Amino acid sequence: MENKLIPLNCLPIGKKARVKELKSDGPIRRRMLDLGLITDTVIEALQRSPSGEPVAYAIRGAVIALRSEESSKILVEAL
Amino acid sequence: MGLTSQSTGASVLTNDLVIEHSSDEKIIALAGNPNVGKSTVFNALTGLNQHTGNWPGKTVASAQGKYRHKDRSFILVDIPGTYSLMANSVEEEIARDFICFGEADACVVVADATCLERNLNLVLQTLEISPNVVVCVNLMDEARRKKISIDLEGLSRELGVPVIGTSARSGKGLDNLMDAVYELAFRNASSLQESAAACLQINYGEAVEEAIAVLEPAVKKILAGRLNSRWLALRLIEGDISLLESMRKYLNLDLLNDDNIRDNLAKARQILDETGIETNSLRDMIVSCIIKKAEEISKKTIFYLNQHYNSTDRKIDKILTSRIFGIPIMIALLGLIFWITITGANYPSSLLANLLFSLEEKLTLLFTWAGAPDWLHGLLVLGCYRTLAWVVSVMLPPMAIFFPLFTLLEDLGYLPRVAFNLDNYFKKACAHGKQSLTMCMGFGCNAAGIIGCRIIDSPRERLIAILTNNFVPCNGRFPTLIAIISMFFVGMAAGPMQSVLSTIILTGVIVLGVIMTLLTSRFLSKTILKGLPSSFTLELPPYRRPQIGKIIVRSIFDRTLFVLGRAVMVAAPAGIIIWIMANINIAGSSLLSHCAGFLDPFARLIGLDGYILMAFILGFPANEIVVPIIIMSYMATGSLLELDSLSQLKELLLDNGWSWLTAICMMLFCLMHWPCSTSCLTIKKESGSWKWTGLAFIIPTLAGIVICFLVASFARMLD
Numbered sequence: 001m002e003n004k005l006i007p008l009n010c011l012p013i014g015k016k017a018r019v020k021e022l023k024s025d026g027p028i029r030r031r032m033l034d035l036g037l038i039t040d041t042v043i044e045a046l047q048r049s050p051s052g053e054p055v056a057y058a059i060r061g062a063v064i065a066l067r068s069e070e071s072s073k074i075l076v077e078a079l
Numbered sequence: 080m081g082l083t084s085q086s087t088g089a090s091v092l093t094n095d096l097v098i099e100h101s102s103d104e105k106i107i108a109l110a111g112n113p114n115v116g117k118s119t120v121f122n123a124l125t126g127l128n129q130h131t132g133n134w135p136g137k138t139v140a141s142a143q144g145k146y147r148h149k150d151r152s153f154i155l156v157d158i159p160g161t162y163s164l165m166a167n168s169v170e171e172e173i174a175r176d177f178i179c180f181g182e183a184d185a186c187v188v189v190a191d192a193t194c195l196e197r198n199l200n201l202v203l204q205t206l207e208i209s210p211n212v213v214v215c216v217n218l219m220d221e222a223r224r225k226k227i228s229i230d231l232e233g234l235s236r237e238l239g240v241p242v243i244g245t246s247a248r249s250g251k252g253l254d255n256l257m258d259a260v261y262e263l264a265f266r267n268a269s270s271l272q273e274s275a276a277a278c279l280q281i282n283y284g285e286a287v288e289e290a291i292a293v294l295e296p297a298v299k300k301i302l303a304g305r306l307n308s309r310w311l312a313l314r315l316i317e318g319d320i321s322l323l324e325s326m327r328k329y330l331n332l333d334l335l336n337d338d339n340i341r342d343n344l345a346k347a348r349q350i351l352d353e354t355g356i357e358t359n360s361l362r363d364m365i366v367s368c369i370i371k372k373a374e375e376i377s378k379k380t381i382f383y384l385n386q387h388y389n390s391t392d393r394k395i396d397k398i399l400t401s402r403i404f405g406i407p408i409m410i411a412l413l414g415l416i417f418w419i420t421i422t423g424a425n426y427p428s429s430l431l432a433n434l435l436f437s438l439e440e441k442l443t444l445l446f447t448w449a450g451a452p453d454w455l456h457g458l459l460v461l462g463c464y465r466t467l468a469w470v471v472s473v474m475l476p477p478m479a480i481f482f483p484l485f486t487l488l489e490d491l492g493y494l495p496r497v498a499f500n501l502d503n504y505f506k507k508a509c510a511h512g513k514q515s516l517t518m519c520m521g522f523g524c525n526a527a528g529i530i531g532c533r534i535i536d537s538p539r540e541r542l543i544a545i546l547t548n549n550f551v552p553c554n555g556r557f558p559t560l561i562a563i564i565s566m567f568f569v570g571m572a573a574g575p576m577q578s579v580l581s582t583i584i585l586t587g588v589i590v591l592g593v594i595m596t597l598l599t600s601r602f603l604s605k606t607i608l609k610g611l612p613s614s615f616t617l618e619l620p621p622y623r624r625p626q627i628g629k630i631i632v633r634s635i636f637d638r639t640l641f642v643l644g645r646a647v648m649v650a651a652p653a654g655i656i657i658w659i660m661a662n663i664n665i666a667g668s669s670l671l672s673h674c675a676g677f678l679d680p681f682a683r684l685i686g687l688d689g690y691i692l693m694a695f696i697l698g699f700p701a702n703e704i705v706v707p708i709i710i711m712s713y714m715a716t717g718s719l720l721e722l723d724s725l726s727q728l729k730e731l732l733l734d735n736g737w738s739w740l741t742a743i744c745m746m747l748f749c750l751m752h753w754p755c756s757t758s759c760l761t762i763k764k765e766s767g768s769w770k771w772t773g774l775a776f777i778i779p780t781l782a783g784i785v786i787c788f789l790v791a792s793f794a795r796m797l798d
């Protein structure tokens with residue numbers, strides 16, 4: 001059963017998801033990869049900043065904040 | 080946060096990789112992710128004082144230091160932290176170049192035990208370049224606290240290199256680390272080969288491996304053992320241009336000029352083409368293989384005895400960055416620090432003043448007894464000593480309290496949360512979210528804040544951060560603000576209310592500085608530094624327990640005393656100059672009043688007077704001496720000779736025509752005027768041009784003049 005892919009910035013806080021596709025390219029793509037965001041990585045939306053953005057995510061044991069510019073280009077499958 | 084002789088001194092190397100050493104000294108590189116304790120390891124081994132702090136990006140320039148172990152000398156090089164060696168940013172390039180071309184005899188990769196899987200990514204990448212690696216799994220104490228158990232021996236077997244567990248802050252495990260480094264650096268050729276064979280190699284899948292095999296022999300031939308040929312072959316196939324440039328720079332080798340390499344590279348690429356792997360997906364494949372390997376290794380060697388080991392951190396984050404309370408808590412924390420500083424500085428300040436001024440009387444007696452001429456007494460005691468006394472008694476207590484408190488927040492890990500809270504505002508100003516971190520450093524010293532701007536990758540956003548850093552009042556300006564607030568605005572309230580009121584006003588001034596920063600950043604983004612915000616990722620490190628005793632000692636010794644020393648060095652000659660100016664008479668009045676008179680009409684326009692403006696100008700070498708100069712000037716022209724408390728000081732100021740408007744304009748101008756000379760030189764160095772330095776000078780000055788003018792005109796209209 002295949003779940004629908006959503007951009008990461010649409011993932012509700014407290015929910016986990018599996019990374020399926022990176023749509024960014026160039027240095028941003030490489031930075032995301034370096035953070036460990038490869039296919040099938042599980043990621044959790046932890047916390048929104050007071051003004052709604054950026055959002056902190058748990059990625060491979062680290063907490064990383066991403067702006068929606070970056071997170072909207074990461075397609076995930078909600079778990 | 081502050082600047083010390085070490086962070087500005089000659090020991091910092093930036094792009095130059097050559098490290099001077101004698102033949103029996105071994106060079107050891109210290110690599111690792113940001114914020115894993117590299118600088119702490121560095122300090123523990125070398126006895127130096129690189130700044131440490133719980134946020135990524137604290138160390139932005141490499142530093143080196145020596146240590147001895149078993150009668151041998153080692154040179155340790157602390158390189159900036161990176162997540163990867165793929166050269167996506169300047170720091171990564173520096174780190175990679177140092178590991179590749181720095182001729183290090185061994186490389187210690189420091190890793191965070193509480194986030195080991197992510198850290199292994201860098202370990203694996205380093206192993207590909209060189210087998211001379213010791214992995215230092217640091218923060219073992221934090222891991223234990225979080226019930227994370229790590230099989231160090233197993234990890235060592237998997238990686239094929241020594242793995243040492245340490246808790247660098249308390250010094251645990253460092254002896255083992257030095258032993259391992261020693262063995263690595265002094266082993267013979269045969270065991271070198273052995274270990275190279277034992278060292279883990281990542282398999283990139285059939286097609287890529289085939290491509291590497293085609294190219295590697297040609298690369299090996301031309302390298303003659305200087306670098307790992309397999310690694311380099313893969314970089315060539317991948318098309319890593321920055322590496323080719325570095326090879327040209329450091330090895331004087333142009334690989335693509337070699338026919339053999341060019342031919343084989345084409346063949347290798349063709350193999351990949353045939354299997355449908357293009358350059359972009361190749362990069363993904365390489366990174367994925369490394370990350371999967373890291374994942375595989377960590378599954379075998381890391382055990383989480385408590386699955387919710389991070390839940391406390393998450394709970395704290397939920398409060399400190401919550402929608403409703405996040406920003407109020409931030410301002411309240413800042414206010415709390417100010418309140419403690421103001422309240423705490425009050426008593427020691429007057430104590431110091433009493434002490435130093437009673438000493439002045441003794442000095443005067445001494446001069447009279449020795450029969451010294453009047454001018455000598457004037458020059459040394461009334462000029463030099465008195466200015467010094469003011470600097471020490473007004474500046475020292477607030478600094479000695481503010482520095483440790485701020486360091487405490489820094490070590491806890493609060494600063495990245497500030498950046499997290501404020502990022503959206505900076506984004507709207509088309510600036511970088513990490514600019515708030517550089518502003519935090521500016522609180523200590525603007526020059527340090529400006530150097531700290533290196534954590535911002537995009538040159539446009541870095542320049543914005545550099546040009547606006549001066550809107551954060553540094554430690555040299557705080558006490559001025561505090562003194563004026565306590566004299567002019569809280570006189571009517573008594574007791575504890577007084578310091579609360581002072582705190583609120585001071586916090587307001589700081590918030591104004593932040594608003595000015597945001598407005599100016601936005602203005603710059605829309606005019607001369609046009610552009611969109613660049614990509615941004617911010618790591619929120621785990622909260623860590625700070626070592627309070629160490630913080631106090633460290634911030635007093637390497638920060639407060641350093642800043643104070645600088646102020647004193649400037650204050651003494653400035654005091655002499657003021658005294659001379661006040662005592663040389665031309666056409667009936669002193670040189671001092673001539674100068675002040677010249678500045679006066681303009682100064683009045685912006686709510687100040689000639690003496691104040693001149694004090695700001697003479698304070699160019701260090702903001703700390705502005706208030707002492709004002710005092711000296713008024714005293715030199717007036718009749719008052721005894722002055723040893725804040726209330727007397729207020730009287731002096733009132734006698735010289737100060738009103739609450741003067742005080743407000745003085746505070747505004749203190750917040751917004753040209754950067755001090757050290758900051759200017761730093762801006763020149765960091766931006767590489769006098770043009771930007773000039774702009775950094777003009778922007779806050781203009782802002783200050785315009786705002787003071789508006790405030791003064793408005794107030795006069797009301798009168």
Ligand SMILES: Nc1nc2c(ncn2[C@@H]2O[C@H](COP(=O)(O)OP(=O)(O)O)[C@@H](O)[C@H]2O)c(=O)[nH]1
Pocket residue numbers: 111112113114115116117118119120130131132133134135136137138160217218219220221245246247248249489490623624
């Ligand atoms: N609890 C604990 N904290 C540590 C240890 N080593 C470093 N730290 C803290 O971790 C933070 C980051 O250290 P730093 O040396 O600046 O890291 P760097 O960015 O890798 O140079 C600082 O606040 C240190 O005090 C350790 O072994 N145990």
Ligand SMILES: [Mg+2]
Pocket residue numbers: 117118119130131137138
């Ligand atoms: Mg460091």
